[in-house]
Structure formats: C-alpha cells, structure tokens
Amino acid sequence: MNNDDLFLDCLPENWDVVKIGSAFDIKQGKSLSSRKQTGEYLKPFLRTSNVFWGRLDLSHLDEMDFTDDECKALTLEYGDLLVCEGGDIGRTAIWKNEKKECYYQNHLHRLRVKDEKIEPLFIMYWMEVALTQLGIYEGFGNKTTIPNLSSSRLKEFILPVPEKKEQQRIAAVLFKIQQAIEIQESIIEKTRELKKSTLHYVFTHGLRGEKLKETEIGPMPDSWSLKSFAEFATLHRGYDLPIQDRKKGSVLIVGSNGVAGYHNQARVKGPGVVTGRSGSIGISYYVEDDYWPLNTGLYVEDFHGNDPLYVHYFFQSFNFSKYAAGVSVPTLNRNLVHAVLISVPPIGEQEEIANNLKIIDHKIDLYAAKKSVLQDLFKTILNKLMTGKIRVKDLDIDVSEVSA
Numbered sequence: 001m002n003n004d005d006l007f008l009d010c011l012p013e014n015w016d017v018v019k020i021g022s023a024f025d026i027k028q029g030k031s032l033s034s035r036k037q038t039g040e041y042l043k044p045f046l047r048t049s050n051v052f053w054g055r056l057d058l059s060h061l062d063e064m065d066f067t068d069d070e071c072k073a074l075t076l077e078y079g080d081l082l083v084c085e086g087g088d089i090g091r092t093a094i095w096k097n098e099k100k101e102c103y104y105q106n107h108l109h110r111l112r113v114k115d116e117k118i119e120p121l122f123i124m125y126w127m128e129v130a131l132t133q134l135g136i137y138e139g140f141g142n143k144t145t146i147p148n149l150s151s152s153r154l155k156e157f158i159l160p161v162p163e164k165k166e167q168q169r170i171a172a173v174l175f176k177i178q179q180a181i182e183i184q185e186s187i188i189e190k191t192r193e194l195k196k197s198t199l200h201y202v203f204t205h206g207l208r209g210e211k212l213k214e215t216e217i218g219p220m221p222d223s224w225s226l227k228s229f230a231e232f233a234t235l236h237r238g239y240d241l242p243i244q245d246r247k248k249g250s251v252l253i254v255g256s257n258g259v260a261g262y263h264n265q266a267r268v269k270g271p272g273v274v275t276g277r278s279g280s281i282g283i284s285y286y287v288e289d290d291y292w293p294l295n296t297g298l299y300v301e302d303f304h305g306n307d308p309l310y311v312h313y314f315f316q317s318f319n320f321s322k323y324a325a326g327v328s329v330p331t332l333n334r335n336l337v338h339a340v341l342i343s344v345p346p347i348g349e350q351e352e353i354a355n356n357l358k359i360i361d362h363k364i365d366l367y368a369a370k371k372s373v374l375q376d377l378f379k380t381i382l383n384k385l386m387t388g389k390i391r392v393k394d395l396d397i398d399v400s401e402v403s404a
Contacts, residue, residue, distance in 0.1 A: 007136055008158070012388040015162045016117075021155025023118045024111040028085070028151060029074055029104035032064060041065040045103040046076075048087045053128045054178060056082075056093045066103055074103045074110075079120045081111035083127065086148045090137070092127040094120055109154055121402045122167035123159060125174050129386045130157075133379070160386070166393040170385045171402040173392060177378045184371035188364060195360045199317045202353045206345055220343040230338035233311045234302040237277065237334070238293035239267060254287055255294035256280040266290035271308040273300040275315050278331040282320030286312040298332065310350035313357045318342075 008017060020026070029045065044061040066074065076082075076095045084091040085107045095102075104110060113120050130136035137157055162170070205212070205221065212219035215226050238255065241263075246253060249264025256276035270289045274297045276282060285297075286309060293299035303311055323337045324330040345353065384390040 007134060007160075007387070010387060011160055012162070012391070015160050015388065018115070018118075018159050018161055019155060020111065020157045020159060023113065023115040023123075023159060023161075024081070025114050026151050026154060027073070027110050027112075028106045029108050029110065030064070030066065030070055031106045037065055039065070041067065043071065043101065043103055044099065045105050046082060046108060047105055048084045048091070048107050051082050051084055051091055051093045051108065053091055053132070054093060054124060056095070056098065058098055061099075061102070064105075071103070076102050076104065076110070077112065079113060081120055081124055081127075083109040083111060083149070083154065085109055085150075089147060089149045090127060090131045092124050094124050109149070109151060117161060117164055118159075119164055119167040119171055119403065121171040121175065125171060125382060126159060126386055129382045133383050134387075160388075162388075163393065165399075166391075168399040168403050169392045169395060169397045172397050172399045173385065174378065174382060175402050177374060177381065181371055181374045181378065184367055184374060188367045188371065191360065191364050191367060195357065195364070198357065198360065199313065202356070203314060203317045203343075206349055207352055207356070208349065215343070217341050217343065221345065223349075224343045224345045226341055227344050228338065229340045229342055231304055232306055232314075232342060232344055233273070233300045233304065235275070235298040235300060235332075235334045235337060236293075236302075238274070238295040238297050238299055240295050241292055252287055252289065252291040253294060254285055254291050254297065254299075256283065256296040258283075258285055260294060263292065265292065267292045268299060268301050273308060273312045273315060274298070275300075275320065276332070278324075278326075278329050281324050281330060281332055282315065282318065284312050284315035298334065305347065306344065307347060307350040307354055309354040309358065313354055314342075 011017070042063040043066040044063050045066075046056070047062060050057050050061065078095065078097045080095040082093050082095060082104060087107070111120075111123075113123075161167070204219075206224065208221065208223070210221040210223060213222050217226065220226070241253065246261055246263040247265070249262055251263055251266045252259055253261045253263060254274045256274075256279050268291055270287050270291055272287045272291060272293070274285045274287060274291075274293050277296060277298045279296065300308075300311060320332055320337065321330070323340070324332050344350075381390070385392065
C-alpha cells in the first residue's frame with residue numbers, strides 16, 4: 001500500500017477524491033528560444049525562479065517575444081495555479097492579477113480550474129502539504145537527465161475535495177497565517193533598513209549633535225579622533241581546528257560563516273569580534289564568552305581601550321571588501337586594513353552608540369522569533385486541516401479574501 005492509498009483511507013467520509021486532470025485545464029508555457037527573439041513583441045513572463053510555495057516573487061521578470069496567438073493562449077488569469085515542472089518539482093503558487101499582463105514559460109504548468117466545486121487556493125495549499133509533508137505523489141518526477149514533472153503525470157495526481165465552503169474556510173485560515181508571516185517579514189525588513197540608515201548616520205555624525213570638523217578622510221564630530229585601523233582594533237588570523245579535534249564542550253567555535261560548533265577548549269578570551277577573512281568578507285560576529293576563532297576568519301582581542309560591541313557594529317559599516325585580493329576566493333589583506341585611517345569617538349559615546357544598535361538588533365531578533373513561531377504554526381495547521389484532523393466547516397470564518 002503506497003502513501004496515496006494510506007492517505008485516502010484516513011480522509012473524512014464526506015470528502016471526495018478527484019484527479020487534477022479532471023478538475024483543471026493544464027497548459028505549459030512558451031519555450032525560450034534566442035533564434036525567435038526580435039525584441040519587437042516583448043512581454044513579461046514567469047520562470048520557475050519566480051514561483052515559491054504559496055507565493056510569487058515578481059521583483060524581477062524577464063521578457064521575451066509573444067505573438068498575438070501566444071498571448072491569447074498563455075495570458076494568466078486570476079486564480080490560475082502555477083506548478084513547477086523542474087527545479088523544486090511541484091512547487092505551486094497562485095496568480096492574483098498582480099500585474100496587468102503576464103505570461104509564463106514552458107517549465108511551468110498553468111492549472112486553470114474547470115470544476116466549479118474546486119477552490120484553487122485550497123489546491124495550492126494541498127500541493128504544498130502533499131509534497132513537503134505527506135509524501136504523496138512520491139516518485140512522481142520523470143527521471144531523465146534533469147528530473148521533471150510531465151503534464152501527463154500531473155493530470156493523474158489525486159486531490160481531496162471537501163465541500164467548497166469547507167475548502168474556502170481552510171484556505172482562509174491558512175491565508176491569514178501567511179499574511180501574519182508576511183507582516184513579520186515586512187517589519188523585519190523595515191527594521192533592518194532602520195539599522196542600516198542608523199549605522200551610516202552614527203558613524204559619521206555621532207549621537208551628540210556636535211559640530212563637524214574637516215579631516216583628511218572627511219568631516220567628523222569635533223570630539224572624535226583620527227586613528228589608524230590598527231590603533232582601533234588589531235586583526236589576527238584564526239587557528240586551524242580539524243573536525244576530528246573538536247571535542248564536545250561548551251566553547252564556541254567561530255569562523256567566517258558564524259558559529260561552526262562547540263568544543264571544550266578556549267583559545268581566546270571573550271568578549272571578542274570575528275570577521276570573515278575569505279568568502280564572507282566583512283561579516284561580523286560578536287562573541288561575549290571565550291571562543292576558538294577558525295582560520296577562515298579574523299578575530300579581534302586587542303581593542304586598544306575601545307568598546308568591543310562598538311567595534312562589532314563599526315565592522316558592519318566598514319567596507320572590508322575594498323581590501324581583499326584574489327580571483328577565485330578573495331582574501332582580506334590585514335596590512336592594508338590596518339593602515340586605513342578611521343574616525344573614533346570617545347569611549348562613552350562608543351558605548352552609547354553600541355547600546356542603541358543593540359536595541360535595534362534585539363527587535364529584529366524578536367520579530368524573527370515571531371515569524372518562526374508563525375511558520376511552525378502554519379506547517380502544523382496545514383497538515384491537520386488538509387488531513388481532516390481539524391475541521392472548520394461549521395466555523396464562522398470570513399472567506400472574502402480567498403473566494404474573490
């Protein structure tokens with residue numbers, strides 16, 4: 001007995017089962033062809049890279065020529081589902097007329113509902129739970145050089161079909177959770193933008209409203225000092241620590257990509273700052289306790305009387321990439337960095353700047369934690385609603401946003 005059969009046996013008795021091919025008209029988009037491109041009939045179109053689970057990313061749309069006949073056949077309409085043929089096979093989103101005119105390429109299947117008993121948004125959520133959690137349609141891809149999902153195979157996929165009002169209520173619950181997730185994402189993005197603008201301002205104007213003085217590197221607050229980078233914070237190369245030597249413990253191992261594990265030896269006394277030496281150049285990590293800096297990063301333990309947390313935030317505003325060399329893997333040149341002149345505020349203002357930026361980081365962490373909780377809630381509710389373990393058919397739920 002396969003996963004499909006097991007699932008069907010567990011469905012509520014009053015749910016029907018249909019195949020996608022009987023519920024939707026399926027059509028693939030236009031093939032890309034440089035030979036046929038003139039640039040005279042350019043139209044925007046969707047690729048698989050624009051389609052994610054439950055959402056479309058329209059921040060960048062490619063264009064290609066579409067004839068009048070192709071426009072008539074391939075124009076997207078409200079409620080069309082877009083299913084990825086390749087890549088993350090089966091990934092599904094819904095078109096809601098986000099643009100006046102848009103088309104799609106041949107690596108996407110367009111599903112247009114032809115059975116009035118079906119709510120497309122419900123099926124979008126069904127595709128996500130079926131493919132990411134339930135293991136339905138296992139082995140559905142055609143295994144050629146590149147795995148893909150053919151139209152003929154897609155037509156055979158089974159769908160659970162509750163009564164339409166229940167479909168809409170299920171979709172409405174999931175849609176509202178998704179909206180809450182998107183709100184958190186927007187708040188996180190805006191808070192990150194606030195931090196970025198704050199970083200720029202405080203490292204050029206400070207917090208005291210002081211008169212600016214001219215220096216050889218530009219204007220700076222009157223009480224700030226001009227110093228070489230080496231007088232501010234000395235960069236040291238990290239140490240080798242093979243995986244087999246990483247004994248279990250509580251000491252952080254920090255490299256260019258952040259925390260790489262824990263072990264029971266401390267090489268550097270905290271607090272400290274680690275920044276990327278190659279690869280993640282300039283990415284800064286603040287470490288409060290003792291730690292072991294890997295040789296993929298550079299670490300600071302000599303702060304020369306400056307506030308370590310301020311140094312961490314200064315690193316986030318400093319353009320380290322200007323001092324990197326190499327083609328395949330650019331690597332930071334410490335000598336060049338150490339020679340650079342920078343402006344340095346008094347220690348009291350350093351601490352004040354660092355604390356303000358720490359508050360913004362704390363807010364970002366809180367919003368990220370809320371987003372994570374909502375994402376976990378979505379996965380759980382998605383599973384339980386789509387398997388009938390939770391029923392919402394008799395609840396008074398506003399479905400106006402999903403049944404337009």
